[in-house]
Amino acid sequence: MIKVLVDGVGGRIVEVEAYHHTDPAAHSYRGETARNAVMFGPPGYVYVYRSYGIHWCMNFVCEAAGSASAVLIRAIEPTDGLPRMRRRRGVSEPRLLCSGPGRLCEALRVTAAHNGLALDSPPFQLLARLKPVEIVVGIRIGITKAVDKPWRYGEKGSRFLSKPFPAS
DNA sequence: TATGAGATCAACT
DNA sequence: GTTGATCTCATAC
Numbered sequence: 001m002i003k004v005l006v007d008g009v010g011g012r013i014v015e016v017e018a019y020h021h022t023d024p025a026a027h028s029y030r031g032e033t034a035r036n037a038v039m040f041g042p043p044g045y046v047y048v049y050r051s052y053g054i055h056w057c058m059n060f061v062c063e064a065a066g067s068a069s070a071v072l073i074r075a076i077e078p079t080d081g082l083p084r085m086r087r088r089r090g091v092s093e094p095r096l097l098c099s100g101p102g103r104l105c106e107a108l109r110v111t112a113a114h115n116g117l118a119l120d121s122p123p124f125q126l127l128a129r130l131k132p133v134e135i136v137v138g139i140r141i142g143i144t145k146a147v148d149k150p151w152r153y154g155e156k157g158s159r160f161l162s163k164p165f166p167a168s
Numbered sequence: 169t170a171t172g173a174g175a176t177c178a179a180c181t
Numbered sequence: 182g183t184t185g186a187t188c189t190c191a192t193a194c
Contacts, residue, residue, distance in 0.1 A: 019186075025186070027186080103187090140186075143185090144185080
């Protein structure tokens with residue numbers, strides 16, 4: 001999987017979910033608003049929003065401008081800046097640092113200040129994967145609409161997923 | 169281990 | 182006024 005760093009801290013993306021404007025579960029489903037405007041812009045940008053009042057969630061905008069599609073980064077495998085992540089998260093167990101959207105954003109210190117920033121300029125860095133990996137697909141997590149759509153993608157066998165995928 | 173509540177706020181109805 | 186792409190901690194089995 002691709003590796004993402006924010007200010008030098010981050011790791012390999014091991015779990016994402018896809019959202020699209022035709023998807024009832026997506027923020028962009030009901031059209032553009034002040035919050036989701038970034039999703040309607042060009043790809044390669046970061047969309048950050050607050051969830052349940054206390055957590056931040058990070059998305060990468062995809063496809064052409066106007067399609068309002070994005071991938072929610074649900075989990076990464078920490079590889080860079082482990083000490084800083086531990087300090088920010090207050091936990092030492094590596095697999096608890098980034099195994100979930102809210103955890104990941106706290107570990108990378110992603111906030112509304114990052115909303116609308118480009119993925120190819122500081123503090124963001126994207127690094128291509130070194131080798132192909134096996135991907136498993138499943139249904140999405142933590143949503144109440146379009147629950148049956150298999151738009152969750154993860155690295156097979158990774159120990160850093162927010163939840164395990166059904167055996168495949 | 170499993171289930172449940174609380175935290176806390178911006179956007180939407 | 183209600184809801185939510187969540188997490189953590191507490192209490193119950």
